[in-house]
Structures are given as C-alpha cells and as structure tokens.
Amino acid sequence: MTAAVRTTCPYCGVGCGVLAQPDGSLKGDPAHPANKGRLCAKGAALGETLSDAGRLLHPGIAGARTSWNTALDLVAARFRETIAAHGPDSVAFYVSGQCLTEDYYVANKLMKGFIGSGNIDTNSRLCMASSVAGHTRAFGADVVPGLYEDLEEADLVILVGSNLAWCHPVLHGRLQAARGERGTKLVVIDPRGTATSAGADLHLALAPGSDVALFAGLLAHLAGIGRVDQGWVAAHTTGINEALTAARETAPTLERVAALTGLSPEEIARFYAMFAATERTVTVYSQGVNQSSAGTDKVNAILNCHLATGRIGRPGMGPFSVTGQPNAMGGREVGGLANQLAAHMRFDMPGAPDRLRRFWQAPNLATRPGLKAVELFEAVLDGRVKALWIMATNPADSLPRAGRVRQALAACPFLVVSDCWETDTTRHADVILPAAGWGEKSGTVTNSERRISRQRPFRAAPGEARPDWWMLAEIGRRMGWAKDFAWESPAAVFREHAALSGFENGGSRSFDIGAMAMLSDEGYEALAPFRWPLPAGATEEGGRLFAAGGFPTPDGRARLVPTPFRGPAAMPGADYPLLLNTGRLRDQWHTMTRTGQVPRLSEHAPVPAAALSPGDAEALGAEAGGLLRLASPHGETVLRVAIDPGQRPGEVFVPMHWTDAFTSSGPVGRLVGAAVDPVSGQPELKATPVRAEALPVRWRGLLLHRRAVRPEEPGLHWSRAPVAAGHVLELTGAEPLPAEIAPLVGRLLAAPEGAELLHIADPARGAWRFATLAEGRVESCLFLLREGSRAALPSGTALAGLLDGMVAEAARPGLLAGRALAARPAERNVCACFGVGIQTLRACILDRRLTTVAEVGEALSAGTNCGSCLPEIREVLRDARAEAAA
Ligand SMILES: Nc1nc2c(c(=O)[nH]1)N[C@H]1C(S)=C(S)[C@@H](COP(=O)(O)OP(=O)(O)OC[C@H]3O[C@@H](n4cnc5c(=O)[nH]c(N)nc54)[C@H](O)[C@@H]3O)O[C@H]1N2
Ligand SMILES: Nc1nc2c(c(=O)[nH]1)N[C@H]1C(S)=C(S)[C@@H](COP(=O)(O)OP(=O)(O)OC[C@H]3O[C@@H](n4cnc5c(=O)[nH]c(N)nc54)[C@H](O)[C@@H]3O)O[C@H]1N2
Ligand code: SF4
Ligand SMILES: [Mo]
Secondary structure (H helix, E strand, O other): OOOOEEEEOOOOOOOOEEEEOOOOOEEEOOOOOOOOOOOOHHHHOHHHHOOOOOEOOOOEEOOEEOOHHHHHHHHHHHHHHHHHHHOHHHEEEEEOOOOOHHHHHHHHHHHHHHHOOOOEEEHHHHOOHHHHHHHHHHHOOOOOOOOOHHHHHOOEEEEEOOOHHHHOHHHHHHHHHHHHHHOOEEEEEOOOOOOOHHHOOEEEOOOOOOHHHHHHHHHHHHHHOOOOOHHHHHHHEEOHHHHHHHHHHHOOOHHHHHHHHOOOHHHHHHHHHHHHHOOOEEEEEOHHHHOOOOHHHHHHHHHHHHHHOOOOOOOOOEEEEOOOOOOHHHHHHHOOOOOEOOOOOEOOOOOHHHHHHHHHOOOOOOOOOOOOHHHHHHHHHOOOOOEEEEEOOOHHHHOOOHHHHHHHHHHOOEEEEEEOEOOOOHHHOOEEEEEOOOOOOOEEEEOOOOEEEEEOOOOOOOOOOEOHHHHHHHHHHHOOOOHHHOOOOHHHHHHHHHHHHHOOOOOOOOOOOHHHOOOOHHHHHHOOOEEOOOOOOOOOOOOOOOOOOOOOOOOOOEEOOOOOOOOOOOOOOOOOOEEEEEEOOOOOOOOOOOHHHOHHHHOOOOOOEEEEOHHHHHHHOOOOOOEEEEEEOOEEEEEEEEEOOOOOOOEEEEEOOOOOOOEOOOOHHHOOOOOEOOOOOOEOOOOEEEEEEEEOOOEEEEEEEOOOOOOOOOOEEEEEEEEOOEEEEEEEEOOOOOOOOHHHHHHHHOOOOOOEEEEEEEHHHOEEEEEEEEOOEEEEEEEEEEOOOOOOOOOHHHHHHHHOOOOOHHHHHHOOOOHHHOOOOOOOEEEOOOOEEHHHHHHHHHHHOOOOHHHHHHHHOOOOOOOOOHHHHHHHHHHHHHHHHO
C-alpha cells in the first residue's frame, strides 16, 4: 500500500471515516463529514484487531477442513433438496447490520426473489425494527428526516433511551462541543444514571417502559397550551384528533403521567415547558425506545410530538433515530427485514411486488413476509425451518432466551455460519464459511444520517477467507440462477441496487440513489461519502426531509398515530421481584469477537458485573465485587456485583457483551425474555423480571495464561481479559478451597507436559503463588487468596509482563516475588486512548489542583482524543473537588 486508504469504521452507526495509512497505522479521516478526523476509543483501537491469529481461515464441513468448491456445492445442494422436499419456507437466512449493503442486497435477492421465501431476517430485528415500523406508520417509509448538524444547531436535545456518550461517542462529542458554544440544553430520559445523563441539564429517571405515557402527556400538554402548529398540521398530516384522544386518555393530568412514569410532577412539568418553549428541538432515541414490547408506540409517541409542532426537517429540529450498527441503515435500504421487499418497497404496497418481479426477472418472488428473528428461531426449533444460513451475527449470545436459541441451533438439520472468528454460534455449524472482515472487504455502508460511505480494503484477507456477497452469489449460481447472480465485483452489485432504487420511482419512494446506477468501477473506487436521496440527474446530495411535507404516503401526508399506554410485557412479582435491563459498555462491541482481543479496551470494565442500587444491594446482602446469582424463568447465571447509585431501586443492569468464551457467566441473553412488540416484532431486551441472591465469596484468584483457557470448576466464577502475550482471568470461588489444593491448582494452571512448577505457599496467611515454565518461558501463573486473607492480589496488568520473553535461570527464584508483582491494586482505565487510569487521574488532579477537563487534558492527554471518557473525567474532577473541600 503506497497511498492512504479511506474507509469507514465497522462499529457504530455514526459511521466515522478512517484513514488506513501506508505505515500501517490508522487514524480518523479529517475529510469525512461524520467525524472530521475524530475517532472514539473503539475506533482508535481498530488497528489492534487486525491480527490473523484466531481467524477462520478455511471452509469446514462437520469440523473438518474442506475446499470452497466442496463447501459451496454442499450448501447449494442441501438448500435445493430442502426446498424441493419441504417448500421455500423451510429454509432461511439470518443476517446482520454488519453486512455491507452489497452482501445484504445479494442475500435478499436470493431469498426473496429466487428461492421465493420471505425468510430472511436480520439482527436489526433486535435493534432498529421498532424505528422502522414507527417511521413507516408515520411517514409512509422508513426515513430519518434529519442530519447530524441538527444536533449542533438545536437549542434543546432530548435523548430517549440512548447512552450516546458510550454508544455514539463521536456524535456525542459533536453535541458537547456545540453545547459549549450555544448552550444547548440537554434532557436525558433513561431509568438509569449513565455517563450521558451525568452531563445533562435534566435527567428523567422514568420507570422502565413508561416512555409512551411521558410523550402522550407531552402531546396532550402541547395541545392544552396551544402549541400545536395548526397550519402545518392541517397542511401536512392526518390523525391528530385520534392521537390526541388517545393521549388524553393515557395522560389526562400531570399527576397521572407522574403515576405512570414514577417521575415527580415538577420534573415532568419542567421537561414539558422546555419542549414547548424551544422551537429548535431534536429528540434522539435508541434502544431504550426500540427494544421494548411497546417499541413502535414509543417511536410514534415521540414522532407525534414533532409532527404536532411541525418540528421536522428544519435546521436544529426533528426526531432522530440513531442507528446502532455500521450498516443498520443499508440493510433497511435493501429490504433485509423479513417484512420488507427491496429498495424501500413493501409487500403491502400496491404494485411493488410486481415491479420487483419485473426488475429482477424473479422466477419466484416471495408473496408474503417471512419469519421475524424470534419466530424464526422458534421455527428452527420446532422443525419448520430445516436449513439456515447465519451471517455476521452471533445469535447464540445476542438473541433473547439464548439457551433456547442454542437448542434450536443444535436441532437444525443443516446450519451454515459465515463469520471471521469462532463464536458460540459457529460451534453449532454443519458448514463454516470463513468471511473476509473489515479492512479486507469492499462495499458500502449507510450511517444514521443517510450517508453512504465506502468501506475499502487495505489488507489481504487471511487464509481463504472470502467476502460474504461472493459466497451468496456463488450459491445463487450453484442453485441454477447463473445469469442473475453473475456480478464480478461489489461495484456491479451496487449499480444494480442503485438502479432498482430509481426504477419506476418518480418521487414515490424516498430511497432513491438512481444517480449511482451508471457509476463506473473507477467512480465506485473513488466514491466520496454522500447522503441519499440522490435520484438520477440530481446534482446535490440529499438534505433534510419533510419540512414542507411531501411524505411518501398515498396522500403525501404524515400520520399521527394513537399510542395507548401499556407497560412491559412482564412485570416484577413475588418470584421475580427485580427488573433486568441490559445494554452496552463504552469500550466493548457486542459479543466481543473484535474488541475482546484488545488489552486497552478491556481495562475500562475487565469483568462482567450486575449493577444494583445501593438499597437493593444492602437488602440482598450483596457487596461490591461479591457474587450474585441472577435467575429468570429462562435461565440463570452468576455475576460479580457492582453497586451503582445511578441504578433505580428494583432494577439490575447487566452488559450484553460477555459470552461463554470470556466468562463462566456466559451471555446475559440466557436470562432475557422474548416478548416482542406486536407491530415490529422487536424483542423486549430491556425489561425481564429476575430474582437475585448474593453468594458467599470463599476465595479469590488471578490466573495468567498464554492460552484462552476456560476453567470448569464447580462454584468458580471466572472472566477473562486479554493482555499483551496472553490472558488474565479473575477468579472468584463460591465454595471453600479444598484442604488439598494441588489438584485444583494443577487443573487451573493447565501446564504443558514436562513444565516446571514454581510455588510459594503461605497457608497461614491464606495465600499461594504458582508459576509454570516451559522452554524457559512462563506458561501460566496463579495467585490464590483465601477470603479474609490480609495479603493482596497483584494487578493483572502488573502480571502481564511475566509472559514477555525468556526467564533467566537466576531470575527464577524471584519470579513469584519480584517487583513486577508488587501488590498494586488493579487500576481501572478511564481514558482508553492514552491509557490513563483512575488512580493516576485522581492523584494528578489533587496534586496539581486541576479543575477543568482542559487542564486534565494538558497534564495527562486524557480525554483529548475521542472524548468518550470526558463524562467520567468530569465526575472524578467533581469528586476530587468535594474531597478537597471536605
Ligand atoms: N460501545 C458500544 N457502542 C455501541 C455498541 C456497542 O456494542 N458498544 N453497539 C451499537 C449498537 S448495535 C446499538 S443498537 C447502539 C445502542 O445504543 P444505546 O441505545 O444508546 O445503548 P443501550 O446501552 O443498549 O441502551 C440505551 C439505554 O436505554 C436505557 N433504557 C432501558 N429501558 C428503558 C426505557 O424503558 N426507557 C428509556 N427511555 N430508556 C431505557 C438503558 O438504561 C440504557 O442506558 O449502540 C451502538 N454503539
Ligand atoms: N440482552 C441484550 N441482547 C441484545 C441487545 C441488548 O441491548 N441486550 N442488543 C441487540 C442489538 S441492538 C444488536 S445490534 C445485536 C448485536 O448482536 P450480534 O450481531 O450477535 O453481535 P456481534 O458480536 O456484533 O456479532 C457480529 C458477528 O459477525 C462477525 N463478523 C464481523 N464482520 C463480519 C463480516 O464481514 N462477515 C461475516 N460473515 N461476519 C462478520 C463477528 O465476528 C461476530 O461474530 O445484539 C442484540 N442483543
Ligand atoms: S463513534 Fe467510534 S465506534 Fe462509532 S463509528 Fe465513530 S469511531 Fe467507530
Ligand atoms: Mo444494534
């Protein structure tokens, strides 16, 4: 590589541009409009995920290596046979918002146009389906009307169920910078106190699932004080009376809203007054809204308020659904959900199926929607679906009732999985197809503001890994549709997708990138980020939509939708008295196949923990760092305890990231219920009743190992984090250490044959240290402490150095006592970009009397790169100030 390659970050839907430089380093692309050079901690650590180690390198059948030809022939044959015997609805694809648009287009065309079933669904069902349904109900199509600039040009930004500081850090950084300049007010609506709410002017910690009541109350309030924009509403909408009637029924008074939401009438009144008084208002919403059994109504309750005030599509105003995955939007554009067709066409749109049939010359176009994710896996379990291809998603961890999903995967007569790494899902596959990953494949993604950007390759795919679109096209050809799946490049797929978006469109469908239908291969290579719509002949990229109406409905008007209130599908009761909320942490990405390899990204939160309010922790007798057994009707797990004053009493929060590969706790998805929204089919991932029980801690330990070992000891809780040359596992034992510890130690150290064992035992103090050496290198180290011991464990990072290099003969006696092992308490990283830990930060702030984040940045660089840690730095500053004053 001689010139820098412009590409796009593969993580969140902000869609930041990344420059891969000739020297192999990566940085934010200053020319990309989404990030203008900035990256968050995850984006900045992308370079550390590019190792070939651990990648799937060759196709495999039943665990044995095979050739692409054999694997593809088998997949095509088994799909053909299954369809011949049981019909097209007996097969399915389950794909992902992490597929590129070109991959997605081919998958959808193959399933809906040629196989002839609607059975292609995507993990976007768990993510954006309620927004898609809400947009479609209100606007007539799945369209985000605004732009990122609107967050900077607003006077009031409302974040509903969004932890923007951690989940969309660069956009959050843009918002914070704008607040600094124009004093934008920020309201955060989230049951939990988060890094995002810490910086807000108003945090409404509402009862889980009560958003509809809050926004219905807002609509009724706006009407009550005459803030409805009557002229705009009359010209561009229908349904206001019905929506208002329903809103007034749900929320006749502030007191009623207060009763439903658990907020005080004063807080609610303050929020309503801010909304009513501020023309330039943007309402951003994310998974606290979508992942709910009332998700679609939550979306429409928000959209109703913007439509009623005509605050849409103008600078600094509008509802703004931020997307999670890098190509959540692209997947919706190609129709990757089971209830969509392609290019924003739907089964229920007059003329659409026929138009698509003609465009594709499809022999067998699906005539009705297919199975949505949760139903799809039920159908696999009960045998209706007999052949399934899973691509770029890890449902064994990320679907609700993950235990049941695993039963379905195990029961599936023919399971194909394409991924880049081994996962809890690939373990069940009959055929594994190794996928080219980020930095290796070529195509496009669409971010939250409708901007289409290129992902470009800058390194060779390892082994025989190939891009997903190629695998799908190969299967299409091998199933007998050679000319329909004949593309030779992603550019050719993109042209077809663009042509379809413009085909017989004439302004009837918002998604139109017809201008790209004739793009040359060179043009595709050079394609700069642009926003849709961009119809044939357009000279300017798409901007804000709907300020002057023109909605893609038959009458051109938007719909206000009545949203009667209902709470979560299952509420806490005697058996399951707490409510489980799940979501994201700052430095991990989903099931950790990539971010879980990067030491500095694991430092922010090295172990999965269940966050409890101080009151609940006390009532349960749970202590920070102790163990908690959590159980729901679907499964149970044991996790470490974190005590968080930001937790609402009665609620537990558990991050979604950890899997069986990283912890004995496994995925929290095992506990999560599968109630779905009746309109969108999106599961309620944020509200499952659970019960909790504190477990005693009998001993603690730390295990350093070259290999990613998975101890299986009864009563042992462990979680693993990567370090430079291996892994460090935190161990917590709920059963007493055996009197004879040698067998346990042997199993944990798992040393190779003939390894040398060093040990220091101090049973009187309840402390033991062991190391194994093979060929002059440390293989593993184990530190054990009986509960109550006054000794301390070393920190994982201090230990990590032991895996570096050879250990000289003379150094062996000192190995386990050496300075490297000084019992330094582990320091949690605050700034992942510059590796600044919490102790260092506090010490420096107190020492040098720092008072602002700018001063901290100057002193330590902390917070000066991506800014995702600024909320935490502010908190440390506040605490330090309080301490200094006391
Ligand atoms: N670091 C990081 N960033 C990511 C991802 C990641 O894995 N890691 N994933 C990306 C993806 S795919 C997505 S979809 C986005 C998700 O981004 P977000 O939606 O911001 O993230 P979550 O943590 O899932 O949930 C947001 C908040 O919803 C709150 N919530 C729960 N129930 C309710 C409720 O009833 N009402 C309201 N108002 N709020 C509620 C939760 O307490 C939580 O703080 O993040 C993207 N960005
Ligand atoms: N409890 C709970 N569950 C949740 C959520 C929650 O908040 N709580 N959030 C839900 C949401 S919003 C989402 S988006 C999902 C995410 O859940 P998943 O999609 O299951 O999570 P990922 O870990 O992102 O899985 C992506 C997989 O694709 C692989 N991969 C990466 N690049 C490629 C590629 O180019 N090709 C192929 N073939 N594979 C690739 C990765 O190695 C990884 O195994 O989780 C959902 N599940
Ligand atoms: S905010 Fe971070 S994760 Fe999201 S696209 Fe930008 S760099 Fe990637
Ligand atoms: Mo998502």
